[in-house]
Amino acid sequence: MISTRLYHFLLSILCLLSFSAISQPSGKAALKLWYDKPAANWNEALPIGNGRIGAMVFGTPAREQMQLNEETVWAGEPGNNINENLNSALPEIRKLIFEGKYKEAQALALEKVPRQAPANLNYGMPYQPVGDLYISFPGHDAATAYYRDLNIEQATAAVSYKVDGVTFKREMLSSFPDNVIIIRLTADKPRSISCKLSMDSPHLKYEVATKQNQLVLSGTSGDVDNKKGKVKFQAQVQPVVKGGKISTEGKTLHITGADEATIYVSMATNFKNYKDLSGNEAEKAAQFLAAATKRKYKKAREEHIKSYRKYFDRVSLDLGVTDAVQKPTDERLAAFASGNDPHLAALYFQFGRYLLISSSQPGTQPANLQGIWNDKVSPPWDSKYTVNINTEMNYWPAEVTNLPEMHQPLFAMVKDLSETGRESARKMYNARGWNMHHNTDLWRMTGPIDGAFYGLWPMGGAWLTQHIWQHYLFTGDKDFLKEMYPILKGAATFYADVLQEEPEHKWLVVVPSMSPENKHQSDVSIAAGTTMDNQLVFDVFSNIINASKALNTDKAFADSLKSMRDRLPPMQVGQHGQLQEWMQDWDKTGDKHRHVSHLYGLYPSNQISPFSYPELFDAARTSLVYRGDKSTGWSMGWKVNLWARLLDGNRAYKLIQDQLTPAGDAAKGEGGGTYPNLFDAHPPFQIDGNFGCTSGIAEMLLQSHDGTLHLLPALPDAWQTGEVKGLVARGGFTVDMSWENGKVKTLTVHSKLGGNCRIRTSEQLKLAGKGEFKTAAGANTNPFYQQAAIKEPVVKATSNQPKTDIREQLMFDLETTQGKTYKLVL
Template sequence: MNRIKIIASCLLLSTSIFQGIAQQKLKLQYDKPAANWNEALPLGNGRLGAMVFGNPQKEELQLNEETVWAGEPGNNVPKNVFSNIEEIRKLIFEGKNKEAQDLANNTFPRQAPKDLNYGMPYQTVGSLWIEFPGHANYSDYKRDLDIEKAVSSVSYKVNGVTYKRELLTSFSDDIILVKLTADKKKSISFTLSATSPQVMSNFRTQENKLFFEGTSGSVDNKTGKLKYVGEAACTLKGGSLTVEADKLTIKGADEVIIRIAIATNFKNYKDLSANPIEKAAAVLAKASKKNYAESFQSHVTAYQKYFNRVSLYLGDSPQSNKTTDVRIKEFANSYDPQLVALYFQFGRYLLISSSQPGNQPANLQGIWNHKLNPAWDSKYTVNINTEMNYWPAEITNLSEMHQPLFSMLKDLAETGKESASEMYHARGWNMHHNTDLWRMTGVVDGGFYGLWPMGGAWLTQHLWQHYLYTGDCKFLKEYYPVLKGAAQFYLDVLQEEPEHKWLVVAPSMSPENTYEKSVGVSAGTTMDNQLVFDTFNNIVNASKILEIDRPFVDSVSVALKRLPPMQIGQYSQLQEWLHDWDKPNDHHRHISHLYGLFPSGQISPFRTPQLVEAAKNTLISRGDVSTGWSMGWKVNWWARLLDGNRAFKLIKDQLSPAPTEIKGESGGTYPNLLDAHPPFQIDGNFGCTAGITEMLLQSYDGAIYLLPALPDDFKSGKVTGLKARGGFEVAVEWENGKVKQLTIKSTLGGNCRLRLSSGVKLNGDVKLDEAKGENSNSFYKVETIKEPLIAEKASLKGFKSPDTQLYDFNTTAGKVYVFKAK
């Protein structure tokens, strides 16, 4: 595709065309209230989050607002560390690894120094309580979360009266809505109150409203300055409302609608000058002008604009009639394809609910957190977790959900200039393995865990991938400075290692892993090399598309040629480090050097079989069961290795009941379908949703590969609305593991190359020609990697890729193409 066609195509918007596949019941359902937070059901509209417990006598709505973080504006970049960083480099290149790690630990201690901090925790607002006198003894209990509508319901009987609750976090009105009804008039009586673990909090009533106010916590050397205000107002049909000092009491109503607004003083990461009282009041006043039916319908319409783009059918089973917690317990030994489809769509639901355009990105727990000091502070951990949150965004047709991450990258490209300049004396911007609401970019958790200057390299891959999926040149031009700043940093910090004269990042580490006891600091780790390779290629390609910045890109191209090749070590494994230090008994949760297999596309079964075999050997050696997010990543790796049964085995491992322990690395799924590390981390949900997609469709290796890793359990099925690079929207139906019908909408035009299993023949609107050479569609350009270095002791047996065929057909933007099996 030439540049004129690319620019023209950028003006076209992607719209979903595949409707009509019958969806299975997409509900999480239970026959008892939540006994704890991991059984409560999550509602969210991107900004507001609520966990619904469903207790008949005393309902708890645990509340979150996305900007309620401890602390105040400010970065965490240390001063006067450059000379130590240079000394650490010198020690590494001299082979004095322990000394280098000791100096790193002394320079960046495990506990934050008094003048610095290691990031602020994301915090809860508190809980709203709806207490119903006399509802302790109930029957016919039902509780559910309908992810087709983003609505939770509770129903039960007390003394012959059926009570119902309907709860949602409105996408259209930006409030939390609760509707309380009964099938007998004058039956609804309750008190409405609030609590919060925040030290600085206050509860009061005014003008028939309940107010809950507070200030976030102070941590390390940062004072809590985030102020929030919540307002809850009740609209009654019949009955009476009594106002007390810190609660509202309703008696004898036929129906009650509770509207809850929450606002903070946050304007942006460096400005807390907003008025939360005025913001909350304005939102509540506007929302109150609608009746409940209007609010409900506008909410569902706004949500389904995103959710309804994709449908998935994998088969039927009687298991779907059971409660969700029971299905999770029985999944390993029961045929329940609907639970896989539900789990897939639940991941999409969570992304829509925790990452709306104009808001903050989904953090380590999305937006759902009931603590002041959650695990790992519920920050943005960018050595895997934040990136994994957004793996489903493009492929499951939720590009807009990516926007909050892109917005944060603009902020980090500013705050990251301080860490790049102060710590490394480099141009551009960088960050390490964590950030927070205040966009910190310095080292977190000390020199043992945090001396990893690669966060910007990984996060900016999402910018380039968004362009590849959407063809949006305006977007590419807007974010080019962010891409360039990341490339500038690595161009300045790359060091010549003494043995091969390769250019490498030093000091760094392979995330959270060690090659000697308590030693991880190193130079030229495989993941770093892969990340720099992608970062440099992205800026080179973006420069060509936009026809700008040629002198800078020439410098990048020179450095690109001097990056190390990937290496296969003595155990026939893909080496994790520059030297062959891998341990055959290493079962570490991070397998970061397989980034080149996924999410990157540097390793391919059809182009680099030796590296594929080495990656497979590494995966087998590391084992399957691990933390939830690690197993989510492994689903994607096995899908890229074209082993659908092994990928599905990892899904079974993940869809096992999470242990009751609050710490560990056993993974699993809680009764509410949320992922366990343990404890809860949301990335495993997103990783598995992406992995299921990769089993059905891949578009990274010069072609759209249909059903590349279909497990035996999914013999027949259909999926609609998935996205492939180059702006293609795909629906495929299969039978006995073979494509039966294929529908492709081209939003950008250009050549469409399909990879089909050998023996599959399709007839359609246009003729499929046997493909020759590289794909002419520029969105499918494959970067050439260096030949791997292979250790003498390695014993490769050969990796045989499946027999496939490649076909091309030319597309016109906006047209739909339908093919059926012969």
């Protein structure tokens, strides 16, 4: 007799071999999430997607459930949510704030922008599901030898089990080239495939019908607040069988006695763009379906994997493999914090890349709070685009992990917002340009949501536009920068118009505003000149100044912004040795708020450097220590990046351990952690924590924001030996690197753009081959490596502030030629 554990391990190996069409590299574990039991709930189901459509796969033997999503199924209809009542009250609100009468200012702001949406407005529409496809298999309740997985090297999900000596297999994929979901059913005994197909939906307005051996679900999205649901959607399901027959019975399809069956699921809506719902959902779905069913499954699968792998295979990460890989993924997750499983960290890193590829393809909508995977008509936080951190975090991995194309949906949305945001700028602030607040949806709303307490933060556009500038820094694409320059200029113009002179120091500040979702006194959030606002405006102005120079245009406007930038408040170190969150020294050492907004300047921006202003660097560290580690999932994901930027690899790794802790069954709260399917938990599920940890792991291995390409800046003791290939640094450098005993062993740099590559490292490297490599001197001549020209900080208290111990570093300059590759060794 063999043990149950050994039995499942041997079974998993057999299944890995069975389902893998592409051989594994020698000595490396597969990049698969695998389990020895079906999903008991949605947070155990496995996600597949092609950017536009997705499904959650449950894998139950007797009744497979495929929970379906299409990216444009949202409640409501076109229209913005501009609250013009704020405009007339702005002067008085600003006056009260500058007089220190914050409670009175907030009361007036809430009167004009209440927490509950007025009858003529709304606070955004929810993202909604299509419905569910069920495939019922009579007699499969007593299945044995069960196995299921998600192969993130191929973007396929699989299920295998036995019933009465017959092995049944399912494979599911959301095809990138065919734009449909495909489900393949096979058995090792002829004529064994018999099942019933049915559908339903949580929507109030839907119907299911059968038509010519097709199952069709049609519906309309929901009504919310003052908006009528006007998104029409349709899902068309068509099986193709070998042997056996297909029949209809009422609202179900029956497959009887087939050797194998391939089920195609096509979904579409009437959505064309944020102001046009004139599409024909039935025709679009039918077109996708007709094209897909013409192709043989083997070919469709091959083309799907090829299409996916052209993105996924750009980056590999090897942190080592232990016996922990023999366990199912949920058991690995439960043991991670106390065990030795470096491969799970690498798997989690790559899972984030898988999710981004699968939820944000060129030409699709950007990934929302849940990517594209949502089973509720009223999901948590409406599954919208929350742009005071969460949407931006979704795209932190895009450039550094070599997925720049995945950024395109975000840029398309920012273009839309620069149109709708002109209305909020003009009608709410009497300003030119464009702006938005902390949330948006499919309809590209730009007014405040959730009232003045959370929503009166006019900085969403400022943060989103940073992704435009960062994409340029990574790619050097001047055509892209020229195309997007009017959007950058529109954001800068808004702040040039709305900045106000505060009375004490004569600094120019945004007012009214807040430090996102935090409060500086009991139930009071409204403020002026918060640290994050100042940092964001600094970056908005700096981007135009630098873009104007790169494009040789608009010098007068850039010069005007330089003058205004000089009058922004400096960052300040407060009484506790902390980086102040507000213009006043209001911070409390016991504040454990999930948002660490004032640390935007540390990450994702580059305004806080240990080499330029170490006192700011130490103050940022002090603030992060005060906030603590455990928090919501996305907050811990952000903190991985922050500790990486603080050059503390062990603390960053500790946050990864906290994140890779089972989330439990809580439906809401701020406990963080990870669900069995590796989805991030706020709780409940938010996908930004996945993306935040992926970018954080990249930041631990490579940084390029502070004037140099910094190798292994935050390597934890747990990863003393490893290899990464394909990470991207600013200036168009692609980096392959191996290390042993914590030291770089080999480094390969491919230069897409040419120019100086300044390398910061702890090791004395030497060039293997031709090239010019020398000790760095003077300023970096590479224009993509400019350091932030911040103002001298105001330091109020440093006596008790701990100093960060920075390892001694060496800097070298490698002169590169466009298109050439360079290898360095220890």
